[in-house]
Amino acid sequence: MDYFLELFFGGLTRGSIYALIALGYTMVxxxxxxxxxxxxxxxxxxxxTALIVSSLLALQGMTGPAVLLLTAAAAIIFAAAHGFTVxxxxxxxxxxxxxxxxxxxxxxxxxxxxxxxxxxQTSDFLPFPNLLPDLxxxxxxxxxxxxxxxxxxxxxxxVMVGLTLLIKFTxxxxxxxxxxxxxxxxMLVGVDINRTISNTFIIGxxxxxxxxxxxxxxxxxxxFYIGFIAGIKAFTAAVLGGIGSIPGAxxxxxxxxxxxxxxxxYVSSDYEDVFAFVLLVLILIVRPSGLLGRPAVQKV
Amino acid sequence: xxxxxRLGHSLVISLWFMxxxxxxxxxxxxxxxxxxxxxxDNLLYVGAGSFFLSLLWxxxxxxxxxxxxxxxxxxxxxxAPTWADRLxxxxxxxxxxxxxxxxxxxxxPFLPFVTTYQVNILTNAILYIMLGLGLNIVVGLAGxxxxxxxxxxxxxxxxxxxxxxxxxxxFWTALPLGALLATLFGVLLGFPILRxxxxxxxxxxxxxxxxxxxxxENWGEFTFGPSGIAGIPRPGLFGMExxxxxVTIYIYFLMVGLCLATIFVxxxxxxxxIGRAWVALREDEIACEAMGVDTRMAKLTAFALxxxxxxxxxxxxxxxxxxxxxASFTFxxxxxxxxxxxxxxxxxxxxxxxxxxxxxxxxxxxxAFSEYRMLAFGVIMVLMMVFxxxxxxxxxxxxxxxxRKGQDGKET
Numbered sequence: 001m002d003y004f005l006e007l008f009f010g011g012l013t014r015g016s017i018y019a020l021i022a023l024g025y026t027m028v029x030x031x032x033x034x035x036x037x038x039x040x041x042x043x044x045x046x047x048x049t050a051l052i053v054s055s056l057l058a059l060q061g062m063t064g065p066a067v068l069l070l071t072a073a074a075a076i077i078f079a080a081a082h083g084f085t086v087x088x089x090x091x092x093x094x095x096x097x098x099x100x101x102x103x104x105x106x107x108x109x110x111x112x113x114x115x116x117x118x119x120x121q122t123s124d125f126l127p128f129p130n131l132l133p134d135l136x137x138x139x140x141x142x143x144x145x146x147x148x149x150x151x152x153x154x155x156x157x158x159v160m161v162g163l164t165l166l167i168k169f170t171x172x173x174x175x176x177x178x179x180x181x182x183x184x185x186x187m188l189v190g191v192d193i194n195r196t197i198s199n200t201f202i203i204g205x206x207x208x209x210x211x212x213x214x215x216x217x218x219x220x221x222x223x224f225y226i227g228f229i230a231g232i233k234a235f236t237a238a239v240l241g242g243i244g245s246i247p248g249a250x251x252x253x254x255x256x257x258x259x260x261x262x263x264x265x266y267v268s269s270d271y272e273d274v275f276a277f278v279l280l281v282l283i284l285i286v287r288p289s290g291l292l293g294r295p296a297v298q299k300v
Numbered sequence: 301x302x303x304x305x306r307l308g309h310s311l312v313i314s315l316w317f318m319x320x321x322x323x324x325x326x327x328x329x330x331x332x333x334x335x336x337x338x339x340x341d342n343l344l345y346v347g348a349g350s351f352f353l354s355l356l357w358x359x360x361x362x363x364x365x366x367x368x369x370x371x372x373x374x375x376x377x378x379x380a381p382t383w384a385d386r387l388x389x390x391x392x393x394x395x396x397x398x399x400x401x402x403x404x405x406x407x408x409p410f411l412p413f414v415t416t417y418q419v420n421i422l423t424n425a426i427l428y429i430m431l432g433l434g435l436n437i438v439v440g441l442a443g444x445x446x447x448x449x450x451x452x453x454x455x456x457x458x459x460x461x462x463x464x465x466x467x468x469x470x471f472w473t474a475l476p477l478g479a480l481l482a483t484l485f486g487v488l489l490g491f492p493i494l495r496x497x498x499x500x501x502x503x504x505x506x507x508x509x510x511x512x513x514x515x516x517e518n519w520g521e522f523t524f525g526p527s528g529i530a531g532i533p534r535p536g537l538f539g540m541e542x543x544x545x546x547v548t549i550y551i552y553f554l555m556v557g558l559c560l561a562t563i564f565v566x567x568x569x570x571x572x573x574i575g576r577a578w579v580a581l582r583e584d585e586i587a588c589e590a591m592g593v594d595t596r597m598a599k600l601t602a603f604a605l606x607x608x609x610x611x612x613x614x615x616x617x618x619x620x621x622x623x624x625x626x627a628s629f630t631f632x633x634x635x636x637x638x639x640x641x642x643x644x645x646x647x648x649x650x651x652x653x654x655x656x657x658x659x660x661x662x663x664x665x666x667x668a669f670s671e672y673r674m675l676a677f678g679v680i681m682v683l684m685m686v687f688x689x690x691x692x693x694x695x696x697x698x699x700x701x702x703x704r705k706g707q708d709g710k711e712t
Binding site for chain 2: 035052074081094101102105110117228
């Protein structure tokens with residue numbers, strides 16, 4: 001039973017982080033129907049920014065939660081800036097182009113960003129300091145759960161609540177929902193489409209940055225290639241849940257996290273990444289539009 | 301926009317990029333030695349570079365928007381399309397170009413200054429032409445975005461490697477077997493994804509490619525894991541003894557032959573009933589179905605036939621390098637083949653060939669810049685999509701003119 005609980009919470013932690021990244025995919029997809037392949041790279045850049053900022057602060061002799069706050073703030077700001085710029089450069093000129101073009105542009109952007117970080121920084125794995133606070137009460141009440149894992153789960157939950165409120169109740173959120181439903185109609189009723197799309201990219205990238213700081217602290221090392229596999233996993237999660245649907249992305253991410261955790265725990269750890277894809281293929285065969293996605297109606 | 305405002309705008313953009321790239325470009329922290337290296341000169345390069353590039357960027361964008369049709373033809377590489385168009389309209393010139401090309405291809409390995417290494421590179425490029433043509437069936441003709449194409453390439457390569465290892469099967473037997481097995485895999489993958497559309501399809505094929513690679517890596521007893529299989533024999537020619545240089549030339553001609561066969565078959569396929577069904581599928585799935593095309597069958601055949609060429613190419617790859625391991629079959633390889641198709645021009649055979657030659661040969665001859673090769677590769681992909689989404693060579697669409705009595709209904 002202890003082993004089960006350990007795997008359960010391990011999966012929950014994993015799933016929370018996937019969810020943070022998956023939200024960026026699903027929001028962008030919901031609004032411009034594009035798989036933003038560069039999203040994983042944004043997450044990677046956020047981790048690198050966090051590493052650099054935290055190291056600089058550590059060299060200044062700073063310690064404690066202030067480092068975490070400043071690092072997270074820097075990561076979020078720079079990730080959001082990157083998301084915003086990527087959209088302006090690689091996707092905005094292609095808004096009227098055929099479906100395949102922005103996708104290929106996105107793949108190109110992803111390759112570019114990876115190599116940019118590799119050349120400007122390093123191709124080696126870098127150790128990432130554990131920035132997350134050590135919470136002593138966790139070990140007391142929840143023995144099967146590490147303090148960092150607890151912190152990750154709680155942070156994710158708070159971010160999710162914040163996002164839901166933002167989308168449900170603010171003007172910006174309303175504009176985003178309207179644009180996702182029908183872009184032309186939203187334009188007619190006075191929604192600034194360009195700004196709404198930019199906002200979506202900024203919010204999605206900021207969420208990925210939160211995920212990036214959390215997971216890098218948890219795993220303890222990063223390199224320029226981490227964005228790719230995390231991006232694929234997160235996108236898998238978004239598709240699992242039904243792409244374009246925000247609760248779907250969270251559900252998909254949790255299902256994916258648990259599947260991986262239990263499968264590696266009970267079956268075999270060699271095939272960790274295989275399970276994710278097998279699950280994806282299976283679910284898409286049964287439900288082509290994902291768990292919570294609405295079946296796409298083809299209009300003629 | 302006036303020139304002053306234009307410059308001001310670019311200045312803002314350059315400041316923005318200096319801010320954006322600051323944390324990655326300027327400090328470099330050594331976490332072990334606990335030292336920071338500040339590379340302020342990089343900031344200068346980024347600022348100046350983004351200033352001029354943004355001017356150029358806007359200029360090109362405006363040009364593209366001014367005349368969507370004419371400007372697109374003059375953009376970037378202005379010679380290629382008009383040149384190709386003129387060639388297409390002139391069968392005699394076309395024939396002489398083909399003859400010259402054929403002669404060049406035949407003479408190339410025997411030229412005095414051509415080394416084994418260079419023959420090898422060209423063989424490699426031709427291999428990618430073949431792969432590109434195969435993927436072109438799926439992506440260019442049928443319009444199904446396939447991101448796991450390399451899986452079938454791997455199937456071909458491992459078919460030969462494993463058959464040789466266990467049963468001592470030779471190259472010529474493995475060639476059709478590899479193609480067959482890849483086709484089978486194509487059908488196997490094709491079935492579950494028949495119902496999926498667009499992006500779902502892309503991610504499932506990507507997943508399939510990754511699954512294949514991971515299985516190859518982890519199923520040690522069967523595939524020998526990450527260390528791969530070495531000592532695969534090169535193809536023989538009636539038991540003749542050949543030295544390395546001769547074998548290389550032999551494989552080169554073999555590859556040329558296979559590539560010609562591919563071009564022949566793809567050309568025939570394009571104009572066949574099934575080829576037109578693919579194009580219809582690409583243009584509009586619903587209309588295609590309404591016209592009585594069996595879309596399931598069309599998708600399945602596209603996948604199967606596309607995979608066949610990957611399987612063939614895989615067998616040749618294994619024979620050429622005499623060594624296979626899973627590291628040769630990563631997603632990057634799939635992305636590379638996809639960009640060959642897209643860069644060259646989707647649906648156009650000449651385009652794919654040109655794309656493969658450019659993408660494979662340029663980095664080989666730019667070894668000095670090999671560090672920046674992938675960086676440039678990503679940039680080219682983005683620029684190409686922004687300024688010339690149709691590729692270097694635009695695929696010609698057959699236009700059937702409808703004429704009624706006394707009325708010329710020329711529509712394009």
